Amino acid sequence: MAKNLTAKILTSNEIEFYKEKIASILSEKGVMIENHPKGLELLQKAGAEVSGIWVKFPKSLIEESLKQVPKKFTLAAPDPKWDMVYPHPEGSFYTRTCTGGMYYLSETFAYHHITIEEVAEWTRLTDAMEHVDFWSLPSTKPVGFPAETIDIHTFDAVLRNTTKHGWLQPYELKNIKYLIEQAIAVSGGEKQLRQRPIVSFISCSAPPLTFKPMDVEVILQSALYGIPLQPCSLPTAGANAPITPQGIVLLSCAEVLAQVIMAQIFAPGTACVATPLLFEMDMKTTNAGQSAMSTTMGRMAAMQLFEDGYGIPAHTYGTGTDSLLVDAQAGIEASSLAHMVALSGASVLGGAGQIETAKTINPQQLIIDNDIFGMVKQLVAGFEVNEETTAFNEIMGLTGRESFVDMDHTFKHFRDGYRAQTFTHDSKSGWVAKGSKDIVARTTELYYKIKENYKPVNLSKDVLKELDSILQRADRELGR
Amino acid sequence: MASYEDLAQCVISGDRDKVKGITTTLIDEGKDPLEIINRGLIGGMAVVGARFKNDEMFVPEVLMSAKTMGLGMELVKPLIADQGMPTSGKVLLGTVQGDMHDIGKNLVGMMLESAGFSVIDIGIDIEPDKFAAAIKKENPDILAMSALLTTTMMHMKDTIDLLKEQGLRNKVKVIIGGAPISQEFADNIGADGFAPDAASAADLCKELIA
Structure with a gap:
């Protein structure tokens, strides 16, 4: 078996087909950019054809822009041990938590809108997860602060509890500058943030082929401040995108590439992680789901297209479920997706801790997903075949029916494999003796143990004072 | 010669090519426009609704049936303006x-x-x-x-x-x-x-x- 295992869904001809069709969509059909005169002006100056809200990117401009996309960059973290170097130095992948979830399914299964206190708790748990590399913002219920500053308050709660990089989504155009100020406060200055960006921004299309003013502004501000961008497209097959996985990949990747191109036009060299997140409408309930196998296939194609076709790191859901509970469906859907997306070559697997199609977050699911990522990392790494790994010499040296358990070779290699903490490894009698607990009950106990050992994040008094000041000003200036 | 059942079936199967022809035939045969609607077009949609609830039909099929019904309605509407179109x-x-x-x-x-x-x-x-x-x-x-x-x-x-x-x-x-x-x-x-x-x-x- 080779190192860095892969499972590619597209042929090289199919990658070229997609690249050609995307170039045609962006150069001949174009995209719509609503109510952002500055953005339109900059695009037109760079050679885009602007007619009203329609923007076409000539193929030469596409090619020139894509040459500017950095091939190597680092998404930094407040604690450098969580820095993420792209491409992953070992050919593996990074992972992140759910973004935009609205509900919290607590460890006791109480279900409600996420409170700011739960954001802090969620962040501490995320920080403690070995295989979750960065966070993203949940959508918090505004209690005790204006609804207009939800994202700013949520970001504040995260910053006070994290040592990891974050993926940040503004909710209002006016809020972007406050979010950047918060990141600057923790980084120690604008220059420091540019050198070590502790956040990357989410911009997002409004499929099909439309961009709202806030998202163009996010791309612009990211470019201006040197903050990396993870541009998204979240179409729903059968609703605002073609029903076929092949079709939703074409539309979604065209929208993501348009944002990458815009970022390079606004500031050449802006680091980008292409992020097509795909859904499919259930044709009975009309709910958007994330777990159809066709959607997994689409994600695999989209990852391969960006990673292999454009040489741009790619990011999509790698866990998550349409199940409303932490149950067998959740486990099956999350692990199936994680395996296939990781094998497709994605740089980032997102969605840790999310259930109910990313609408709900749950601590037990986050801990289970941490285990899934650990297992899949081992798989993707593959292994080497040689005399040492096959224990050839040990086998040749057998004199009778020796046990392997006390051999040096076993001692050296038994930790090579990932041992899931949330899974049972007991015999039936051992399992019964421990209370006959299922994975959820075991994970609940594990969660309480993890909570007891959280390491506090120590921001300086000056930084905390500055964060307080930004928060108060945002509430005053943005609250209605 | 066409029947209300033919028209209803046309709606059920979302057959946009045939619906106008069958509706026109029924009108030409002097059938009551309200009967054409209630027994043919809406009659077909009623079956679609029941099948949808029973997981036998899905949203794209329902919408196609509705489009088909709409094409028939366009032909019948002018004939019943005074009586008022049925609506939910x-x-x-x-x-x-x-x-x-x-x-x-x-x-x-x-x-x-x-x-x-x-x-x-x-x-x-x-x-x-x-x-x-x-x-x-x-x-x-x-x-x-x-x-x-x-x-x-x-x-x-x-x-x-x-x-x-x-x-x-x-x-x-x-x-x-x-x-x-x-x-x-x-x-x-x-x-x-x-x-x-x-x-x-x-x-x-x-x-x-x-």
Whole structure:
């Protein structure tokens, strides 16, 4: 078996087909950019054809822009041990938590809108997860602060509890500058943030082929401040995108590439992680789901297209479920997706801790997903075949029916494999003796143990004072 | 020679090529236009509705059947202008202030039309006073509001409060929907109903104006 295992869904001809069709969509059909005169002006100056809200990117401009996309960059973290170097130095992948979830399914299964206190708790748990590399913002219920500053308050709660990089989504155009100020406060200055960006921004299309003013502004501000961008497209097959996985990949990747191109036009060299997140409408309930196998296939194609076709790191859901509970469906859907997306070559697997199609977050699911990522990392790494790994010499040296358990070779290699903490490894009698607990009950106990050992994040008094000041000003200036 | 059953079958199978021909034949044969509608076109949609509930048909098929029914309706409508077209009711539809999301809203509109409702879609980012003005103008049976964001859902309450202030609340049933919306929220803000998805919105509307 080779190192860095892969499972590619597209042929090289199919990658070229997609690249050609995307170039045609962006150069001949174009995209719509609503109510952002500055953005339109900059695009037109760079050679885009602007007619009203329609923007076409000539193929030469596409090619020139894509040459500017950095091939190597680092998404930094407040604690450098969580820095993420792209491409992953070992050919593996990074992972992140759910973004935009609205509900919290607590460890006791109480279900409600996420409170700011739960954001802090969620962040501490995320920080403690070995295989979750960065966070993203949940959508918090505004209690005790204006609804207009939800994202700013949520970001504040995260910053006070994290040592990891974050993926940040503004909710209002006016809020972007406050979010950047918060990141600057923790980084120690604008220059420091540019050198070590502790956040990357989410911009997002409004499929099909439309961009709202806030998202163009996010791309612009990211470019201006040197903050990396993870541009998204979240179409729903059968609703605002073609029903076929092949079709939703074409539309979604065209929208993501348009944002990458815009970022390079606004500031050449802006680091980008292409992020097509795909859904499919259930044709009975009309709910958007994330777990159809066709959607997994689409994600695999989209990852391969960006990673292999454009040489741009790619990011999509790698866990998550349409199940409303932490149950067998959740486990099956999350692990199936994680395996296939990781094998497709994605740089980032997102969605840790999310259930109910990313609408709900749950601590037990986050801990289970941490285990899934650990297992899949081992798989993707593959292994080497040689005399040492096959224990050839040990086998040749057998004199009778020796046990392997006390051999040096076993001692050296038994930790090579990932041992899931949330899974049972007991015999039936051992399992019964421990209370006959299922994975959820075991994970609940594990969660309480993890909570007891959280390491506090120590921001300086000056930084905390500055964060307080930004928060108060945002509430005053943005609250209605 | 054509039958109401042929026309109903045409609607059930979403056969847009044949529906005009069969409808025209029935009209030319002197059949009662209301019978053509009730036994043929709406008769076909009634079967579609039942099959949909039974998981035998799915949304794209329902919408195709509705389109097919619409093509037949276009031919029959001019013949029954004086008698009035049968309708399940009138629904005013919009996404609330500050919210640009429209997939769910559009789907609700399509499913309502498929169920025989007359739908007036006033779009996205609709402020409470615009909803109120539209209610005064259109006089709908039901106001259906959509929101995808926790930041915008409270504008549903603002709208209901404004309708109360303007004496419009008792003239219209109010239903709400969208990803962050729950029955509990609907109860708290004084809505008449909540539909978790587009397909059940039509059933909810029928229940509310029965």
